[in-house]
Every structure is written in structure tokens, then in C-alpha cells.
Amino acid sequence: MIKLVPEIFAVATLVAGLSTAGLAQSDISGIWEITLDTQTGEQVWTATFDQEGTTLEGEIDMNDGEGPLPLAGSLEGGMIKWGFIVPDLDGDMPINFSGEVQGATMKGDEGSFVWYGTGVWTAAKQ
Numbered sequence: 001m002i003k004l005v006p007e008i009f010a011v012a013t014l015v016a017g018l019s020t021a022g023l024a025q026s027d028i029s030g031i032w033e034i035t036l037d038t039q040t041g042e043q044v045w046t047a048t049f050d051q052e053g054t055t056l057e058g059e060i061d062m063n064d065g066e067g068p069l070p071l072a073g074s075l076e077g078g079m080i081k082w083g084f085i086v087p088d089l090d091g092d093m094p095i096n097f098s099g100e101v102q103g104a105t106m107k108g109d110e111g112s113f114v115w116y117g118t119g120v121w122t123a124a125k126q
Helices: 004-021
Strands: 030-038 041-052 055-061 069-076 079-086 093-102 105-108 118-125
Touching: 041 069, 055 079
Parallel strands: none
Antiparallel strands: 030 041, 030 118, 041 055, 055 069, 069 079, 079 093, 093 105, 105 118
16 A cells, blocks of 8 residues: 555646646737628627737727727636727717637627627637
8 A cells, every 4th residue: 555655646746737738828919800690691800909918908800990999808717708998979889708728719609799680700810
């Protein structure tokens, strides 16, 4: 039994290391191409994310000639939530995203994107 203690400790250390390796969070800072697939058709936007810890800031260009808008969100583990507000004469319109980051891609949950309708979104790091 005494001889097994070092082996048990080694296995426990290995298992602990492997289980925390999956928790490592990558930095998504950079430029991303965001694609919305909704009932109004496909929209392609460009987002720039700046990540510090779990906090996201940046800007998004909806390619509508109005220029970029500020965005904010969070990334915890592989789950991302972010959004921005589109100023409108009828009142500000929030557009929110949630989904999963997998390396240089993101895949979003179905959501409602104001006048663009409902649908899903994907993103690819540029």
C-alpha cells in the first residue's frame, strides 16, 4: 500500500491537470466577421473585440454607412454574450448575441435581431 501512494499522487495530479486544461480561456481580441442568417436574409458585419479577463469591449460596423457602434459583453469559459445599441428615432434598439467560442470561430444561439428578424449567427476571426 505504501508503494502505491506515489503512483496515486501522480495519477491524481495528471487528472487535475487535464481537467483544468479545458477551462483555459483564449483571448478573442481582434477583428471578426459576423454573419446573421435571418428570415430577412444574410447580413455580414465586422466586429472588433478587445478582451481583458472576462470583459469584452469594442465596436461593430454594420456596413450601413453609419460607422461603427460601441459593443460590450463577456466571455466565460467558452460562452460569449455581447451586444450593442443602435440609435433610432423611435428609440434605441439593443441587439444582443449569445453563443459559444471555438477557437477562431463562434456559433450563436437563435435570437431576435430587431428589424433584421430572428435567426442564428456565426463569426470567424479575420
